[in-house]
Amino acid sequence: MSAGAAKTAGFAKPANSPVSLTFALLVLGGVGSQSQISALNFTRAAVGAGHRVMRVFFFSDGVAAGSAQNVSAPDTDAIAAQWSTLAAAHQIDLVVCATSAVRRGILDGGEASRYDRAITLQNGFEISGLGQWVEACLLADRTLTFG
Amino acid sequence: MGTLHIVSKSPFASSALADCLRVCGEATILLIEDAVNAAIANNEWIEPLKRDGLMVYVLQSDCDARGLSQRIDSKFALTDYPGFVRLCCEHAPVTSWY
Amino acid sequence: MASMKKSFLLICRRAPYGQSLAREALDVALTAATFDQQVAMLFLGDGVLQLLKGQQPAAIAQKALDKQLAALPLYDIEMVYVEAEALQQRGLALSDLALPAQALSADAIAEQINMHDVVLGF
Numbered sequence: 001m002s003a004g005a006a007k008t009a010g011f012a013k014p015a016n017s018p019v020s021l022t023f024a025l026l027v028l029g030g031v032g033s034q035s036q037i038s039a040l041n042f043t044r045a046a047v048g049a050g051h052r053v054m055r056v057f058f059f060s061d062g063v064a065a066g067s068a069q070n071v072s073a074p075d076t077d078a079i080a081a082q083w084s085t086l087a088a089a090h091q092i093d094l095v096v097c098a099t100s101a102v103r104r105g106i107l108d109g110g111e112a113s114r115y116d117r118a119i120t121l122q123n124g125f126e127i128s129g130l131g132q133w134v135e136a137c138l139l140a141d142r143t144l145t146f147g
Numbered sequence: 148m149g150t151l152h153i154v155s156k157s158p159f160a161s162s163a164l165a166d167c168l169r170v171c172g173e174a175t176i177l178l179i180e181d182a183v184n185a186a187i188a189n190n191e192w193i194e195p196l197k198r199d200g201l202m203v204y205v206l207q208s209d210c211d212a213r214g215l216s217q218r219i220d221s222k223f224a225l226t227d228y229p230g231f232v233r234l235c236c237e238h239a240p241v242t243s244w245y
Numbered sequence: 246m247a248s249m250k251k252s253f254l255l256i257c258r259r260a261p262y263g264q265s266l267a268r269e270a271l272d273v274a275l276t277a278a279t280f281d282q283q284v285a286m287l288f289l290g291d292g293v294l295q296l297l298k299g300q301q302p303a304a305i306a307q308k309a310l311d312k313q314l315a316a317l318p319l320y321d322i323e324m325v326y327v328e329a330e331a332l333q334q335r336g337l338a339l340s341d342l343a344l345p346a347q348a349l350s351a352d353a354i355a356e357q358i359n360m361h362d363v364v365l366g367f
Contacts, residue, residue: 021236026365028245028266034180035155035245041208045228051236060269100269130276137363138249138282142235145366147155147245150359166258166290170328172355242256242364 022052024136028147030061031070035146036079040086042144047090054140055093056083057133058125062146063106066096068122084124094125095132150174151238155245157181158192163244173200175238177231178223183209188220197222206231252283254361257292261310262302267295270367271313278320285324286317287357288346293331296342311343318344328354 023046029035043053058065065079072078077085087094101121102111108121121127137143152171158164164185167176176196178186185192186205196203207225210216219225226234235241255274261267277284288296300309317325329348332338339348349357358364 023235038155038179041228042231045232049229049232051232059273060266099272130272131280133273134277134280134282137253137277138251138280142239142241143363143365144153144235144241145243145245147243147366150364162258162290169330170289170351170354171358172352174355174359240358240361240364242358243366244258245366 020050020052021141022054022139024054024133024140024143025056026133026143026145026147027056027058027062027065028060028145030064031067031079033061036062036065039146040079040082042146043086043090043092047086053090053092055095055132055136056087057095057097057136058100059097059130059133060100061104063096063101063104066094066101066106066122066125066127067120069120080122080125084122087124093132093136095128096121096125097133098127098129101127148237148239151234151241152176153241153243154178154182154185155180155243157184159184161245164192167244168195171201175202175204175234177204177206177226177234179206179209179231181209183213183215183219186210186219186223187215188218193220204230204234250282251362252285252360253277253363253365254285254287254357256287256289256358256364256366257295258290259367260291260294261300262305262307266367267292267310268313270365271310273365273367274317274322275320278322284320284322285326285357285361286322287326287328287349287354288331289328289354290331293327293335293337293342296325296327296344296346297337298341298343315344326354326357 027039046053070078107117108127112119152167154164156163183205203223204226205223257270259266274284300311325346326349327346
């Protein structure tokens with residue numbers, strides 16, 4: 001029998017409780033993966049129900065969502081634009097994992113200048129470390145992964 | 148409160164659902180994306196999903212997308228994104244299998 | 246926030262090297278540990294292969310994951326679990342692994358999942 005910690009107090013919300021919860025999302029799928037759309041749809045439903053989505057952290061292949069270079073299919077908004085619109089309307093942090101990002105060609109001004117590359121990060125996103133995801137896990141009531 | 152397990156890959160293409168079922172015990176499972184294939188009536192995953200102690204939900208819009216709306220086993224509860232959000236509120240922790 | 250502590254369980258299901266997620270999961274574990282969180286790792290299904298001793302991935306331009314995982318105790322990550330059935334299915338024993346691990350039955354795994362605050366699947 002291991003010495004796993006008991007669940008932290010304060011998370012046992014009763015069923016049918018009308019309280020507003022705070023969510024943090026981890027998104028791992030690339031732009032071709034349905035996980036990006038599922039995460040967007042979930043976010044819309046969560047804020048629509050009065051909950052807060054404090055942060056969406058894009059990790060591994062999921063960082064592709066933060067590229068300003070993606071050209072979407074006709075009549076569709078690019079994934080990156082959908083996220084930044086949603087984030088602006090609901091004060092959601094969009095964070096792209098630094099290591100995953102540079103490996104996959106997603107760079108902000110600082111990284112672009114450091115590695116002598118073009119800036120590719122979509123407006124509304126920021127590049128940061130995994131600490132932002134761990135912090136989100138601590139602050140949120142629920143964490144969800146879309147992979 | 149109990150754990151919510153979200154499975155998003157087809158059981159015919161990935162071990163995600165098999166791995167989840169092996170270790171989840173009595174729990175609530177939500178099938179989304181390609182995992183809704185596991186809920187097609189008469190397929191080989193119906194029996195494992197109907198074992199005692201499991202509560203299975205299926206995301207309707209993913210069934211509709213795949214032309215499966217009329218083919219889902221009637222024992223499973225169809226839900227929508229607001230229902231998905233509610234399930235997350237009513238369960239802790241929430242974990243994903245993909 | 247500095248004093249906030251939650252219990253994290255990382256469920257690792259993938260074999261190493263075929264894709265990057267095994268290494269990325271380790272990054273999450275180490276970051277949580279440096280934030281002074283309680284971190285447990287569960288290797289399930291193909292994930293048990295991540296712990297196999299003697300990996301030599303130089304020819305595929307990778308760093309040995311078993312060596313990196315063997316350093317978990319240096320980060321105070323000592324709760325390392327493997328799925329007993331997964332080991333058996335793959336013809337492996339605890340002695341084949343690069344660090345001490347506790348083999349868990351399915352029931353024990355369900356209990357671990359249910360008792361952690363944050364359960365991240367990779």
